[in-house]
Amino acid sequence: xxxxxxxxxxxxxxxxxxxxxxxxxxxxxxxxxxxxxxxxxxxxxxxxxxxxxxxxxxxxxxxxxxxxxxxxxxxxxxxxxxxxxxxxxxxxxxxxxxxxxxxxxxxxxxxxxxxxxxxxxxxxxxxxxxxxxxxxxxxxxxxxxxxxxxxxxxxxxxxxxxxxxxxxxxxxxxxxxxxxxxxxxxxxxxxxxxxxxxxxxxxxxxxxxxxxxxxxxxxxxxxxxxxxxxxxxxxxxxxxxxxxxxxxxxxxxxxxxxxxxxxxxxxxxxxxxxxxxxxxxxxxxxxxxxxxxxxxxxxxxxxxxxxxxxxxxxxxxxxxxxxxxxxxxxxxxxxxxxxxxxxxxxxxxxxxxxxxxxxxxxxxxxxxxxxxxxxxxxxxxxxxxxxxxxxxxxxxxxxxxxxxxxxxxxxxxxxxxxxxxxxxxxxxxxxxxxxxxxxxxxxxxxxxxxxxxxxxxxxxxxxxxxxxxxxxxxxxxxxxxxxxxxxxxxxxxxxxxxxxxxxxxxxxxxxxxxxxxxxxxxxxxxxxxxxxxxxxxxxxxxxxxxxxxxxxxxxxxxxxx
Numbered sequence: 001x002x003x004x005x006x007x008x009x010x011x012x013x014x015x016x017x018x019x020x021x022x023x024x025x026x027x028x029x030x031x032x033x034x035x036x037x038x039x040x041x042x043x044x045x046x047x048x049x050x051x052x053x054x055x056x057x058x059x060x061x062x063x064x065x066x067x068x069x070x071x072x073x074x075x076x077x078x079x080x081x082x083x084x085x086x087x088x089x090x091x092x093x094x095x096x097x098x099x100x101x102x103x104x105x106x107x108x109x110x111x112x113x114x115x116x117x118x119x120x121x122x123x124x125x126x127x128x129x130x131x132x133x134x135x136x137x138x139x140x141x142x143x144x145x146x147x148x149x150x151x152x153x154x155x156x157x158x159x160x161x162x163x164x165x166x167x168x169x170x171x172x173x174x175x176x177x178x179x180x181x182x183x184x185x186x187x188x189x190x191x192x193x194x195x196x197x198x199x200x201x202x203x204x205x206x207x208x209x210x211x212x213x214x215x216x217x218x219x220x221x222x223x224x225x226x227x228x229x230x231x232x233x234x235x236x237x238x239x240x241x242x243x244x245x246x247x248x249x250x251x252x253x254x255x256x257x258x259x260x261x262x263x264x265x266x267x268x269x270x271x272x273x274x275x276x277x278x279x280x281x282x283x284x285x286x287x288x289x290x291x292x293x294x295x296x297x298x299x300x301x302x303x304x305x306x307x308x309x310x311x312x313x314x315x316x317x318x319x320x321x322x323x324x325x326x327x328x329x330x331x332x333x334x335x336x337x338x339x340x341x342x343x344x345x346x347x348x349x350x351x352x353x354x355x356x357x358x359x360x361x362x363x364x365x366x367x368x369x370x371x372x373x374x375x376x377x378x379x380x381x382x383x384x385x386x387x388x389x390x391x392x393x394x395x396x397x398x399x400x401x402x403x404x405x406x407x408x409x410x411x412x413x414x415x416x417x418x419x420x421x422x423x424x425x426x427x428x429x430x431x432x433x434x435x436x437x438x439x440x441x442x443x444x445x446x447x448x449x450x451x452x453x454x455x456x457x458x459x460x461x462x463x464x465x466x467x468x469x470x471x472x473x474x475x476x477x478x479x480x481x482x483x484x485x486x487x488x489x490x491x492x493x494x495x496x497x498x499x500x501x502x503x504x505x506x507x508x509x510x511x512x513x514x515x516x517x518x519x520x521x522x523x524x525x526x527x528x529x530x531x532x533x534x535x536x537x538x539x540x541x542x543x544x545x546x547x548x549x550x551x552x553x554x555x556x557x558x559x560x561x
Contacts, residue, residue, distance in 0.1 A: 039085050047079045067095075078137030080112060109138075116143035123150055127158040134166045134539070156180070167538065169422045174411070178419040182533045188442045189384070189433050190361060192413040196391075197356035199409035201347050207399030208343060209335030211406065214394035215356065216332040218387050219363050225309060225329040280435070283327060284320030286358035287351070292318060294351025298331070305334055324358045331355070363387075365435040377430055381417050388413050429537065434468075443468050446537050465531050473498045477531070485517055491524045499526045 045057035045065075053069045075081065075097075086094040109128040113120050117140075127150050131138050149171050150158045156176040164171045164179060181187045203211045278284040283292065296317050299305060306313050309330050312322045331352075335343070346352075364384050370376045388410040396403040423429045428447035448463040466478040477492040491506070493499040503524045513520045531537060 039087050045081055045083055047075045047077055047081065050075055050077055074135065076135050076137065078139045078142070079132070079135065080138060112138045112143060116140040116147070118143050118147045123158045127162055130159040130162040134162065136162070136166055163534070163538065167423075167426060169425075174415040175419050175422065178412075178415050181416075182419070185533070187416060187419075187431075187533070189364070189413065189416055189431055190442050192409075192416050193360040193364065194357045195412060196406075196409040197353050197360060199405050200356055201353050203395065203399070203402030203405040204335075204347055204352075205340045205344050206405070207395070207402030208340045209332075209338040210398045211395055211402050212352075212356075213332050213336045214398050215391055215406075216328050216359070218390045218394065219359055220325060220329060223325075223329060225326045278321050279323070281323050281325060281362050282321045283318060283324060283355075283358075286324055286362075287354045290349070291351045291354040292320075294349030295327070295355060296351075297349070298346045298351065299334070302334065305330065324355060324362055327355060328359045361433070362435075365433040367435045371432070377432065380433070381420070385414055385417050423538070427537070427540075444531075444533075446531060448537075448540055467531060473501070485519055487513060487518045487520050489520065489522045491522070492527050493524065494526070496526060499524060 045059055047055055048058045048064060049056040050069075055067045055069055055075055057065050057067055059065065069075065081097045083095040083097055086096055088094075109125060109132070110120060112128055113124055118124050124147055127146055128138055128143065131142070131146065136142065146162060146165065149165060150161050153161055153171065153173055153176055156173065157180065160176050160179050160183075161171055164175060169175060178187060200211060200215050283295075287295065299313075299318070306316065309326075312318060312326060312330060318327065364380065364387075366376060366380050392403070392407045392410045395406045420429060420431060428445075428449065430445040432443035432445060434443050444465075444467045446465040446467075448465070461481060461483040464480045464482075466480070468476045470476055473493065475494040476498070479490045479492070481488040491502050493502060506522050506524055510520050510522050
């Protein structure tokens, strides 16, 4: 801010005589005001215009001043900002945007609400604060429209309403709920499928075995487990005499509940090596020891079922290498004519919930090699959405009394998929329910490129981030930057053992990439950090420099009248 320029304006105004008396007085007042600003002092300004590096600020006195933006500083028209004087040497005044505390104590927010005739409540204060953080205009019209959206969704956080609006996404109660789950890292499709399994077992207490049959029929339409198929599977199972002996000597599942193991989210009666020896999709890989005990209780005293499907059992217990799919199909037949009251006791344990969840994960996960097929992820998403609709319809038709319980869960899965679809209108985000050799896991792929930018705005560089939570490697993050054929990759592991394992084998990846014609730089670190879905991804295009979040920004600019 060059004070001598103001003095020149003042002198020119004096030379013009009385006809410029009002203007002269205004310039004199402005010069006096600015000359008196001391380092640390705060004043308010509204961004009236931004053209390149030049911005016009409106002061509370009604006067305008022209400012030059430093490189890297971003302001938007209509934005109300508090500025702090960094320095005033009598010639140039450097100022910087600054927060003056929480929303309730911020006069800019209070004044904006007053001008828009919007009541000042905790929700509207949060709303304006979030709008400022996202560099959105807070003029009267914008505030009135946003306040209307907040009022329409009283159960959601005002900040969530603002965020969906800023992304151009539909503001609905369903998407708001999903968004808030993502904010606390609870947006995984697998988690929603687990919720569906829980809801189905609850619905069975009301509607009986037909609820279960409706789900299994959707997962495996037209399929039946047969004694011949089980016998064939048994013939293809390879066991040494020692393994067979060990199988016979294994304690019962009820006795083995506390033996411990490494299965996902549950304790297994087997050691880790033994689990990996079992076929993919088998009970031993998917069900805990307590769950197995609960499942065996469901089959108890049903000698006809054991006689019909002997391949599923050994010593009157379910085989660990029996497939989840076969057990689900056998249980469908076993439970289809059973009433809710009769099932209540059998459904009190973990067995059926774990079995259903395993079946859902098995059906709706994808093998890494399938990702090479174009459209494979989109095909999977469409399959899940279609099946959720089918489950809801079948349960409503067969057992209306349990329909609402199950439909709430299927809707949650569908809403999650819809949220991902909406995010992909602007950014590329894919949630990958992966079927790995030792477990099912969720992978998150973030591609840092705004689809709405023009080609001219892109510099040709593609940045992406992959996150996995794996049973043995733990939290695994992979960041990738690619420009032309140059690839810069960084693996971040959460512990020393995982770090060393990747470090010892990373040359294999480098060789493969170089064979494909890429120039690679690969780094492995032990500084794992999961990307924040909201702050690091959805807000990737919000200019850094929060003027309302309690942070004193480092950016500054000189003001020239």
